[in-house]
Every structure is written in C-alpha cells, then in structure tokens.
Amino acid sequence: MQRIGVFVCWCGSNIAGTVDVQAVAEALKTEPGVVFSTNYQYMCSQAGQDIMKQAIKEHNLTGVVVCSCSPRMHETTFRKTAAAAGLNPYMVEIANIREQCSWVHKDMPTGTEKAIILGKAAIAKVNLNTPLTPGESPVTKRALVIGGGIAGIQTALDIADAGFEVDIVEKKPTIGGKMAQIDKTFPTLDCAACILTPKMVDVAQNEKIRIFSYAEVTDVKGFVGNFTATIKKKARYVKEDVCTGCGICTEKCPQKKVPNEFNLGMDNRRAVYIPFAQAVPKVATIDPDHCTMLKTGKCGVCAKVCTAGAIDYTQKDEFIEENYGAIVVATGYNPISMDKFDEFAYNQSKDVITSLEYERLMNAAGPTAGKLLRPSDGKHPHTIVFVQCVGSRCSACDEKGKEYCSKICCMYTAKHAMLTRDKYPDTDVYVFYIDVRTPGKSFDEFYRRAVEDYGVHYIKGMVGKVMPEGDQLKVRASDLLANKQINIDADLVVLAAAIEPDKSARPLATMLTASMDTNDFFTEAHPKLRPVESPTAGVFLSGACQGPRDIPETVAQAGAAASKVIGLLAKDKLTCNPCVASSNEIMCNGCSSCANVCPYGAITYVEKEFRQPDRTTLVRRVASVNEAVCQGCGCCTVVCPSGAMDLKGFANNQIMSEVDAICK
Amino acid sequence: MKVSYFPGCTLRTKAKQLDKYARRAAEALGVELEEIENWQCCGGAFTTSTDEIATKLSSVRALNEAKVKGQPLLSVCSACHNVLKQTNDAMKNNADFAFKANNYCEFEENYAGETEVIHYLELLRDKIGFDKVKEAVKNPLTGKKVAAYYGCLLLRPGKVLQMDDVENPTIMEDFIRALGADPVVYPYRNECCGGYVVMDDKESAKKKSSKVLESARLAGAEIVLTACPLCKYNLEKSGMDMPVVYLTELLAEALGVKED
Numbered sequence: 001m002q003r004i005g006v007f008v009c010w011c012g013s014n015i016a017g018t019v020d021v022q023a024v025a026e027a028l029k030t031e032p033g034v035v036f037s038t039n040y041q042y043m044c045s046q047a048g049q050d051i052m053k054q055a056i057k058e059h060n061l062t063g064v065v066v067c068s069c070s071p072r073m074h075e076t077t078f079r080k081t082a083a084a085a086g087l088n089p090y091m092v093e094i095a096n097i098r099e100q101c102s103w104v105h106k107d108m109p110t111g112t113e114k115a116i117i118l119g120k121a122a123i124a125k126v127n128l129n130t131p132l133t134p135g136e137s138p139v140t141k142r143a144l145v146i147g148g149g150i151a152g153i154q155t156a157l158d159i160a161d162a163g164f165e166v167d168i169v170e171k172k173p174t175i176g177g178k179m180a181q182i183d184k185t186f187p188t189l190d191c192a193a194c195i196l197t198p199k200m201v202d203v204a205q206n207e208k209i210r211i212f213s214y215a216e217v218t219d220v221k222g223f224v225g226n227f228t229a230t231i232k233k234k235a236r237y238v239k240e241d242v243c244t245g246c247g248i249c250t251e252k253c254p255q256k257k258v259p260n261e262f263n264l265g266m267d268n269r270r271a272v273y274i275p276f277a278q279a280v281p282k283v284a285t286i287d288p289d290h291c292t293m294l295k296t297g298k299c300g301v302c303a304k305v306c307t308a309g310a311i312d313y314t315q316k317d318e319f320i321e322e323n324y325g326a327i328v329v330a331t332g333y334n335p336i337s338m339d340k341f342d343e344f345a346y347n348q349s350k351d352v353i354t355s356l357e358y359e360r361l362m363n364a365a366g367p368t369a370g371k372l373l374r375p376s377d378g379k380h381p382h383t384i385v386f387v388q389c390v391g392s393r394c395s396a397c398d399e400k401g402k403e404y405c406s407k408i409c410c411m412y413t414a415k416h417a418m419l420t421r422d423k424y425p426d427t428d429v430y431v432f433y434i435d436v437r438t439p440g441k442s443f444d445e446f447y448r449r450a451v452e453d454y455g456v457h458y459i460k461g462m463v464g465k466v467m468p469e470g471d472q473l474k475v476r477a478s479d480l481l482a483n484k485q486i487n488i489d490a491d492l493v494v495l496a497a498a499i500e501p502d503k504s505a506r507p508l509a510t511m512l513t514a515s516m517d518t519n520d521f522f523t524e525a526h527p528k529l530r531p532v533e534s535p536t537a538g539v540f541l542s543g544a545c546q547g548p549r550d551i552p553e554t555v556a557q558a559g560a561a562a563s564k565v566i567g568l569l570a571k572d573k574l575t576c577n578p579c580v581a582s583s584n585e586i587m588c589n590g591c592s593s594c595a596n597v598c599p600y601g602a603i604t605y606v607e608k609e610f611r612q613p614d615r616t617t618l619v620r621r622v623a624s625v626n627e628a629v630c631q632g633c634g635c636c637t638v639v640c641p642s643g644a645m646d647l648k649g650f651a652n653n654q655i656m657s658e659v660d661a662i663c664k
Numbered sequence: 665m666k667v668s669y670f671p672g673c674t675l676r677t678k679a680k681q682l683d684k685y686a687r688r689a690a691e692a693l694g695v696e697l698e699e700i701e702n703w704q705c706c707g708g709a710f711t712t713s714t715d716e717i718a719t720k721l722s723s724v725r726a727l728n729e730a731k732v733k734g735q736p737l738l739s740v741c742s743a744c745h746n747v748l749k750q751t752n753d754a755m756k757n758n759a760d761f762a763f764k765a766n767n768y769c770e771f772e773e774n775y776a777g778e779t780e781v782i783h784y785l786e787l788l789r790d791k792i793g794f795d796k797v798k799e800a801v802k803n804p805l806t807g808k809k810v811a812a813y814y815g816c817l818l819l820r821p822g823k824v825l826q827m828d829d830v831e832n833p834t835i836m837e838d839f840i841r842a843l844g845a846d847p848v849v850y851p852y853r854n855e856c857c858g859g860y861v862v863m864d865d866k867e868s869a870k871k872k873s874s875k876v877l878e879s880a881r882l883a884g885a886e887i888v889l890t891a892c893p894l895c896k897y898n899l900e901k902s903g904m905d906m907p908v909v910y911l912t913e914l915l916a917e918a919l920g921v922k923e924d
Contacts, residue, residue, distance in 0.1 A: 342831030467851030474851055
C-alpha cells in the first residue's frame, strides 16, 4: 500500500478564486492510500516545496499528488523536490486543477467538485505507480536549418561558430531569402545587400556549413538528438561542383521570356538563370518548365557555350538521408496574394503594385536599374499613394485577409515614402493608414522624419477604391481626421500587403509534429519563457515562420535559436524519458504488430528460451524494446493483440484506475 | 424551362419596358415566366431595415410560393433581386428572423430558404448560357460600344448575392459580348448612382450620376446599360447626353423581338 501525500495549491487566486482549496484537501484526505493532505498558497515557491519535503520525510510518503497548474508548468519542479527528499521523482503526479478546472469554470461549487474528482483520479494513479529510472541516448552533433533566408543564415553561422556542423536546406537556387530582394533597411537606411551578402559569403566559406540549395526536406524521422531527414535535391540540370558561375549560358539561352521571380515578374530572365549577381551558391539552374531542350529535346545552346562542361540534361532529383541532433525551422514568410482585393485594382492595372515590388523598382539591380518608373509605360510617377494594412488587421473581411498586424509594413512604408521624396522631390507622396505603429528602437523618430522633414502626406483613413482611368489611377479614400472623402489622381499605387507564413510551413510542421496556430505560424513552447523552441523537443524556431518580424528581431531570434541548439549539441548524452514501452514476454506471441506501427523503430524481436511447467525448454520469438530509442508514444500498446505491451508510467491499469476514479 | 417570376412595383409603372422586354426575350429563349400570384412590393424601400420583419413578409410569401411550385424565383429589378436574395438568406441563416416570419405567415410547411433566387442575368448565364444566347441573337449589335452599369444593389453584399466579383465583375460585359456588342469597362461602373438620396437632395444624386456617365463617356461608351429602375431614373435626371437603357431592352433588340 502506498503512503500518499496530497498538496493542493491556491496559485494565489488563480485556483483559490474558483476552487475551495480547503474543501479539496479535506475531501482527498480519506481517499485510499492518502496519509497526509494540505493546501498552500504557492506550492511552487521555496516555502511550498519545503512543506512537501518535510511531509515526505515526516510521513514516510511513497507517493505525492500535487493539485496545481498544468504539468507542463511545474511537473519538473515537483519531481525535483520529491527527489531531493529521497522519493523517486516518477512517484509524483499532477492533478491539473488550474488550466483544466479553475480557469474554465466560473462558480465555486462546480470548480471545487471537479477539482476533487481530478485529485481522486491522480491518487488512484499514484497508488499503481512504480519507481522509474531514466536511461540515456546519444546526440548526433549536427544541426539542420530549414530555410536559407537571413534567419537560417544567422542561425547556421552561430551554430557553426560554436564548432558544430550545420546543413542549410533552401528550396530556391540561392540562399538570401526575402532580405536579398529588399533595397534598403529601416531605420538606418543601409543597403540590404551590402549587409546580407557578406553573411552569405561567410556561409559559403564556412567549413562547418553545407548548403543544399534548390532542395527540400521531404521526410523527418526520429527524435531529439537523433533525427534522420530525407533531403530532396531537385535536378538543376547543372553540375554544381563543375559550374563556375560565369553566366555565359544565362546570356546565350534563346528562351528570353520567363518571368523573373526575383524581380517579382516585373522583368524576364532566361530559362537557364542565376537569380542575382551575389547568389550563393553562384551556380546556374535550368528551369525545366521553360527550357526548350528539356521540353522538346531541341536546343542545347547552354551546353554548347559552357566552357566548364557543367550542363547535364539527364540529371535527376536526388534523395539523400542525413542524421541530425537538432532541427531549426526558418521557413520565413510571403506577402499574401492580392487577388481578393480587387477594390485596389491590383489585377486591373500594372501601376498598382505591392511594396515588395516597389523594393525591386527602387533597387539598382531591379527591373528599372533603380530608377522609379511606372511598370505600365516607363514614365516617372509624380503622385504616389501608399496603402497600409492591405489584408492586415482584417477581421471584417475574414476569408480575404488576416486578423493580425503584419508589423513590418508601417516602417517599410515610411522608408519607401521617405526615400521617394529624397530621390524625387518632385513627387507627391501620400500614405493612408489605420494607425502608425512604430514601437522599435529609433522607429518613431524615423517615421516623424518622413512626415516632418520629407513632407510625406500621412492621412488617417483607408482607401476605399482604386479605379484605373486612362493612364491614371483614381484613388478614393476617407480622411478620418477631417471627416471627408478625398479623391486623388495617382500615377502609382503601392499596397502594403499582409504577410503570411510560407506555404511549405504546414507540410513541414506535420513532418516534424511541431504545432502551428490558426494562421499557420509555428507555435513556441512558451510564448514568454521559451520563445525559440517548438513544443516538439529538438525542433527550434527562427524568424518569421513564427510570426511577423523585422530583420533585427529575426537576427536576434536566430541567435537565440542557435544558442539553444548549441546547448543541446554540447551534450554527449540526453536523459531519456523513462515512460517507455515494455513487453511482457510471457504474454507476447511474437506477431510483429507492435514493430510494424512503431514510428521510431524501437522494437526488435529476439529468440528467447522459456522454461515450461513440465520442465522442458521452449524457444519463442518475443518483442524487445530499445528503451533509448522508444519515445513512449504508446502506439504499440494499442495494437498489441495479446495485451503484452504496456507503457511505463502510463500503464493500462493506471489509466483505467483514473477513469474509474472519475466515474465513481 | 419554367421559372417563377417576381416583376416588382416599378415594373408596373415607371419601368414597364424592363418588364415587357424581359418577358419577350425569355419567350424567345424558350423560358416560361410564371408570375407569382398576388405579389406585393418586395420591401425594397426598406432595404436597410434589419429589425423589422413586416417589410420582408411579402418577399417571404413570394419565395414560399416558388418553393411550392418547385421553381427558381426570377426577378429583373436590381432592388427586388437584392431584397429577395437577402430575405432568403435570412430565412436560411437567421433563426430568429425565420421563426418570426414563419409564425406570422403560417405556411403549411415552414419556409427555410429552399428557393433558388436568380437574377435575369443569372438566368442568361447559368440556366440558358451566354453561348446559347449568342446563338439566338438575330440582330447582333456589332460595333456598338456598350457600358455596363452595375450600381450597388446588383452585386452587394457579395457574400449573400454571390453573383460575381463585387469589385471587378464581368457578368454584364459577358452579356454584352453575347449580344455581339463591345463592352466598355470604365472605373465608375459599380459606383452608386445616388439612390434614394434623390428624394431629399437632388443635387447630390445628380453629382453622383453625372460622374458615372462622364466616366462612361470618357471610356468611349455610346450607350449605358442597367438593370435597375432607380439607377435609370437618376442617370437620366443627371442631364448628361448619354442614352441609358435596360439590359432587357437591348437583349430584345438583339433577339429581334423588340418591335411589336
């Protein structure tokens, strides 16, 4: 028989506000096995822990039930406390009477009743608990970074700097991401390429870093410290190790009419291309959708002009498997499609563009070589209207836009407006906004400068409609401060489109069993205290895949994610969860059902000798669980037809006793 | 094909042509319009009232009659279509409204928005098909520059009306093309004509409707097409020199059934 102590926590008024903690402690006193029951204001405090330690010693407790917050919060705390008092930490059970009880109930009687039931269930379980000892598993000292934008680049550099190997997998032909497309960065206005490309070169030159460009992660198996990823290297029809990046093929290719995605389709590239001058790796890629040779077998110009002999039309997609100890997700963001925002006439006029397109128009390497010219007729625009929050903070238009604030638009619009006025003082620049949000270092000063020093017309109100008429755009908007409707004849309209996670994020989250929010941003393990870790052990988050953020924040988070990875890879062994499967060999019939469903490959079969009652020996095939590999998911316990498989710490009889206690 | 037909009050008075040519063209296209018996005003004068069921009851009756006959309910006036479709949506999705209206009407079986409400343009596009309309055209309006004027009620609110994209619609332009004419796309084609404002502030309405017609003229239109009697009234009162006709009139002309 166990000797169980029950500790009911008030959590200040978090629990005590809707649960009568005194009554809960009283009611649980008479449960089977309970020899001590008390309540305290903050069980997690030093004083609370001391009460537990003292009780364990004084009453010779063999099990502990803490009625408190979710085990995610303090299970570890109380296990350590119990261990310090000489109790096996796995003899501690948490009854979650906060998140699953006091916070969701409003009145005291219901809350109290439920808390008592949850306490009884936990007591019933502890009565069947057995002491468990955790094992250890090795750590593969290499990290995988998925996404080669500024987030992935910084994370990889920081991990490599600590001496660990890192692989970057980037789906595009080059690393660099969105930052490579940006012209200037706020609020300092330094050129994005000038600060990004040195980092890209660092990545290329770092011996610890491998770049898999034009590649995707197609499968991930394993668990923290021991992941196995399958990487698909898409056929680029160019031998990466032979191509010198001279670019002759990209000049001679006769297929000239392929929309250039790097310039967002505002100009054309060839079917064989290098995305931009500072691309890393500087290797050509053939676009199979547009290459005449690959489509019809007639052309071969690039192979003829290539002096290095790097072109290979027979290349196939290649799959490689690699082991990693940690995975960092850095899949980034994209502006949303403007298709559902026809009121701004994006699809009706070439002169209605998105802010990212405006970046390319301003950039020296862009389609207009940095001259601000209208996409429709190449004329210089004199009146430019910027529209903020297109699809952001959009609760009224649910399926059209996003409910959240995209965060970066206020600042980049101020940057665009300021740079435009600086370079072209003859332009009239209007910015329509709902609110201007500039809470960052030197951010508000930057915005004030746009208004006060550069004479940008900031108008509080939204644009209702953009109507193309002749070669002009009629912009109708409301000025909320003057309380009137205004009409502007504009030459160019720039839409600050909301941003959303990259489309590759959701399938990746499924692969990694990492959780996402309703907007497909990755969720952190704890929004305040574990902001760069995903709830899945060994998976870390870097950059805008987790939520809208600007470059400084992304770099800071990338470094934080790297430091978490380094902390993990620095360990030689990881303590395993002892709540793993075990097979009762007497009951096992060797059917292989468990091995077939095990996602971790933790189950093997062994031939074992059994003594029969008649004193003969029988050799049988039975399941054997590798405890270092088992993650305790419990799949095997469900499929085992003979009931031989059970999960330590969550045994079938323990779960059933909890259910019985609840239903009693 | 038989459909229930709800003409609406204005089609009996000011907008007789809209009704007359709708019937003739339908006949020419092989569609039989069965007029709803004892129909009353759709409630169009009260489009913005949401807390009063009384104004919508005649719509509910018309919708129920079409349901009993097992026919879609057709209308051609933008305002009638708008009210019928919104009322139908409320009967389907607003339990409180449906409960009150059903209690009042005491139909044999409660009405729950079963009727399909279609506008004349939808009849042409979805039931007959613009390709079939094109085949039936006897006098193609070749070379005629026609500007479609959508107004506000025909398409909005888009979620309920579900006829076309509210900001960049194409249904009337496709219709014009089916008649052999050239559609003129101009920025003000789905702006308000001034609507009921005309009753109390003629100048404001005039300003709105002249902008529409001016915009059509700049885009090269010879004629403006509408489905709404109030739009036609306002556009004509603007004093601009631009003919405004009902879409059914142009359809009848193209089908060769306009003249008596």
